[in-house]
Amino acid sequence: MGIIVQKYGGTSLAGSERIKKVASRIVTTKKQGHNVVAVVSAVGDTTDNLLKQAHEIAPAPPKRELDMLLATGEQIAISLLAIAISELGCEAISFTGAQVGIVTDTAYTKARIVSVRVQRVINEINKGKIVIVAGFQGATKNNDITTLGRGGSDMTAVALAAELNADICQIYTDVEGVYTADPRLEPKARKLEVVSYEEMLELAATGANVLQLRSVEYGRNHHVLIEVRSSFSDTPGTLIKEDVQVMEKAIISGVTCEKEEAKITIFGVPDRPGIAVKVFKALADEGVNVDMILQNVSDKGITDITFTAPRRDLPICRRVVDGVVDELKARGKSYDEEIAKVSLVGAGMKSHPGIAAHMFEILSDNGINIEMISTSSIKVSCVIREKDVVSAVQAIHRGFELDKEPIK
Amino acid sequence: MGIIVQKYGGTSLAGSERIKKVASRIVTTKKQGHNVVAVVSAVGDTTDNLLKQAHEIAPAPPKRELDMLLATGEQIAISLLAIAISELGCEAISFTGAQVGIVTDTAYTKARIVSVRVQRVINEINKGKIVIVAGFQGATKNNDITTLGRGGSDMTAVALAAELNADICQIYTDVEGVYTADPRLEPKARKLEVVSYEEMLELAATGANVLQLRSVEYGRNHHVLIEVRSSFSDTPGTLIKEDVQVMEKAIISGVTCEKEEAKITIFGVPDRPGIAVKVFKALADEGVNVDMILQNVSDKGITDITFTAPRRDLPICRRVVDGVVDELKARGKSYDEEIAKVSLVGAGMKSHPGIAAHMFEILSDNGINIEMISTSSIKVSCVIREKDVVSAVQAIHRGFELDKEPIK
Numbered sequence: 156m157g158i159i160v161q162k163y164g165g166t167s168l169a170g171s172e173r174i175k176k177v178a179s180r181i182v183t184t185k186k187q188g189h190n191v192v193a194v195v196s197a198v199g200d201t202t203d204n205l206l207k208q209a210h211e212i213a214p215a216p217p218k219r220e221l222d223m224l225l226a227t228g229e230q231i232a233i234s235l236l237a238i239a240i241s242e243l244g245c246e247a248i249s250f251t252g253a254q255v256g257i258v259t260d261t262a263y264t265k266a267r268i269v270s271v272r273v274q275r276v277i278n279e280i281n282k283g284k285i286v287i288v289a290g291f292q293g294a295t296k297n298n299d300i301t302t303l304g305r306g307g308s309d310m311t312a313v314a315l316a317a318e319l320n321a322d323i324c325q326i327y328t329d330v331e332g333v334y335t336a337d338p339r340l341e342p343k344a345r346k347l348e349v350v351s352y353e354e355m356l357e358l359a360a361t362g363a364n365v366l367q368l369r370s371v372e373y374g375r376n377h378h379v380l381i382e383v384r385s386s387f388s389d390t391p392g393t394l395i396k397e398d399v400q401v402m403e404k405a406i407i408s409g410v411t412c413e414k415e416e417a418k419i420t421i422f423g424v425p426d427r428p429g430i431a432v433k434v435f436k437a438l439a440d441e442g443v444n445v446d447m448i449l450q451n452v453s454d455k456g457i458t459d460i461t462f463t464a465p466r467r468d469l470p471i472c473r474r475v476v477d478g479v480v481d482e483l484k485a486r487g488k489s490y491d492e493e494i495a496k497v498s499l500v501g502a503g504m505k506s507h508p509g510i511a512a513h514m515f516e517i518l519s520d521n522g523i524n525i526e527m528i529s530t531s532s533i534k535v536s537c538v539i540r541e542k543d544v545v546s547a548v549q550a551i552h553r554g555f556e557l558d559k560e561p562i563k
Numbered sequence: 564m565g566i567i568v569q570k571y572g573g574t575s576l577a578g579s580e581r582i583k584k585v586a587s588r589i590v591t592t593k594k595q596g597h598n599v600v601a602v603v604s605a606v607g608d609t610t611d612n613l614l615k616q617a618h619e620i621a622p623a624p625p626k627r628e629l630d631m632l633l634a635t636g637e638q639i640a641i642s643l644l645a646i647a648i649s650e651l652g653c654e655a656i657s658f659t660g661a662q663v664g665i666v667t668d669t670a671y672t673k674a675r676i677v678s679v680r681v682q683r684v685i686n687e688i689n690k691g692k693i694v695i696v697a698g699f700q701g702a703t704k705n706n707d708i709t710t711l712g713r714g715g716s717d718m719t720a721v722a723l724a725a726e727l728n729a730d731i732c733q734i735y736t737d738v739e740g741v742y743t744a745d746p747r748l749e750p751k752a753r754k755l756e757v758v759s760y761e762e763m764l765e766l767a768a769t770g771a772n773v774l775q776l777r778s779v780e781y782g783r784n785h786h787v788l789i790e791v792r793s794s795f796s797d798t799p800g801t802l803i804k805e806d807v808q809v810m811e812k813a814i815i816s817g818v819t820c821e822k823e824e825a826k827i828t829i830f831g832v833p834d835r836p837g838i839a840v841k842v843f844k845a846l847a848d849e850g851v852n853v854d855m856i857l858q859n860v861s862d863k864g865i866t867d868i869t870f871t872a873p874r875r876d877l878p879i880c881r882r883v884v885d886g887v888v889d890e891l892k893a894r895g896k897s898y899d900e901e902i903a904k905v906s907l908v909g910a911g912m913k914s915h916p917g918i919a920a921h922m923f924e925i926l927s928d929n930g931i932n933i934e935m936i937s938t939s940s941i942k943v944s945c946v947i948r949e950k951d952v953v954s955a956v957q958a959i960h961r962g963f964e965l966d967k968e969p970i971k
Binding site for chain 1: 579582583613616617619620621624625627628629631632634635638639641642643645646647649650655656657659661662706707708
């Protein structure tokens with residue numbers, strides 16, 4: 156009998172009625188002849204409320220204690236779900252991250268999984284039990300509780316699926332799957348049947364919020380078949396799997412956008428080795444994830460450096476950049492929070508030249524100015540004004556006819 | 564440098580401001596030159612809210628899962644308190660019951676401590692840290708989370724104090740100490756400076772809710788000096804310690820009452836061996852804590868059996884007694900929920916005859932009928948009508964002049 160790992164997000168579990176519905180879905184899966192391991196996030200807005208309480212007491216709480224606090228959110232969810240399953244007459248047993256053997260490093264609030272010991276899970280499965288696991292959390296070798304950062308429950312689910320050699324890892328969420336564009340921005344957006352890990356990585360990295368980036372990476376590295384689907388319907392979702400057959404299907408899988416970034420420019424920097432290192436090493440040391448970097452060609456030994464970073468990290472960026480500008484006697488700096496990034500992702504790009512050019516043409520035809528460009532083998536990203544983002548997504552979606560089923 | 568264990572109850576921690584006050588008290592103790600281990604209960608009404616959520620989903624949730632759920636209450640409290648202490652510039656580290664090595668049996672929702680492994684606590688104390696421990700909880704040898712039952716945080720505090728060989732175990736609560744009577748019933752009630760473990764055991768067993776019964780037993784067996792005191796003032800509380808000097812001080816330490824019991828009578832039972840066993844074995848198997856038992860002298864081989872038990876267990880008592888009555892063809896049964904028990908406790912009783920008689924006289928003089936009597940060497944308990952309980956407590960308090968300082 157195979158194992159199915161099902162992950163349920165916080166909105167799927169908000170309130171007793173929804174918890175009962177999830178319980179009933181799990182029991183149905185079990186009765187269809189599968190062993191089920193369910194990974195759950197904190198119920199509703201529990202995590203936000205806990206954070207608020209902590210910040211009422213201290214502006215910058217120690218991270219170890221914050222993890223101790225936040226981990227309770229999932230612990231409440233697993234016990235309530237196990238209770239709901241028992242009420243349906245099936246045996247269920249819940250485990251915290253620490254109990255289930257999710258061993259992490261000591262990077263509190265954004266710990267990384269170093270190993271997964273699933274013996275206890277296997278023992279309980281062999282007794283016929285449904286196993287409920289707290290997502291988003293683990294413990295260090297010292298048994299200190301850690302959390303895995305935003306979206307960490309996806310990571311827990313994929314890591315367990317890999318270690319348990321599960322048939323599939325189903326991510327239940329409040330959308331029906333992965334779309335060619337965010338349906339709130341482009342009503343004609345079409346649900347994808349299947350995308351490759353690489354495409355999903357680019358989609359997740361460029362703003363599609365359905366799946367945590369690290370969990371996709373982990374899934375790819377451990378060959379975990381992932382399905383993103385809705386916890387409010389029975390419609391099949393989107394499969395995320397190896398590249399092979401996908402290649403032949405669609406050239407483009409989707410258009411995404413990201414509005415949470417800021418653009419920072421340092422003007423008039425001496426163009427000599429070591430300058431970029433100075434800026435970006437300092438930012439990395441502060442934990443800032445720099446996204447796009449653009450350095451113009453040098454003019455008389457002087458150049459400009461532009462980069463984008465998460466908007467929430469702007470205070471750190473200012474501090475670092477102000478220091479660098481002073482130190483290098485650069486001509487100036489600018490901070491721009493009104494940008495957005497629009498990206499086109501598709502494995503087919505590799506073998507279809509001209510995709511990027513067509514994208515630029517569509518934006519230009521719609522009067523949208525491109526401020527920065529970044530490409531990978533399966534992605535083109537453009538930084539534009541934030542106000543243009545909806546029309547850009549719609550124009551690209553229309554221009555590439557993403558609402559139509561690809562020719563097979 | 565000695566160790567002080569301080570236990571803070573849920574009302575002491577209700578809200579950010581109170582948490583900060585407790586943090587400041589702990590830091591003050593630390594700065595006075597003590598190592599501090601703080602044991603905390605769940606904040607405010609967290610536990611009740613969690614229970615409510617569980618019962619919304621299932622009328623009788625599996626106990627293991629209930630403990631998984633309830634344990635989050637203390638985990639939230641320890642992390643918030645550790646955060647508040649850090650904000651005051653002291654290093655604090657929080658531990659769950661499982662992490663700190665409170666090993667229990669598998670009797671979920673009312674587990675008993677089987678061992679306490681304090682090495683991790685000692686390590687952190689040696690690093691100069693204030694250690695915050697989740698009360699009320701532990702883990703089985705299998706690392707399944709358990710809770711210790713009502714008042715279990717007192718138990719955690721006393722057990723840790725014993726194992727750490729602490730100088731004192733301070734129980735901070737919302738009253739100033741142990742009183743000669745419940746101050747809400749008898750305004751003239753006087754705070755006791757010191758009581759013996761034995762007296763405290765009887766006081767706790769007969770209705771004084773300041774300290775969990777099992778924790779007093781544990782304290783006595785492991786010679787832990789306990790102090791009950793208020794978390795809202797700096798007034799010294801009541802010391803609970805060995806009997807020695809206490810004996811000479813006061814004959815009576817206090818009068819208590821208990822209104823949560825019911826009286827059950829089985830009429831016309833054959834007076835032959837094995838009958839009492841039949842009734843009380845069945846009740847014990849159902850987990851009912853029978854308090855007083857009274858069997859009248861036999862009249863023509865027929866007798867009546869009366870006993871008291873917690874009122875909340877009345878449904879179980881009815882089921883058991885109805886069965887027994889049918890089986891033994893007893894004459895009848897009665898259930899009475901309108902009783903109360905009033906008790907007089909004092910180590911001096913041992914050497915002062917006539918205390919019980921004086922108590923009966925006081926009740927009689929005040930027109931209060933005694934329905935059952937039970938005595939130990941340091942306690943006299945009488946079952947009376949519930950409506951008479953306040954006047955009984957006041958009459959006894961007055962009659963024994965408990966408002967006056969004892970002659971030393």
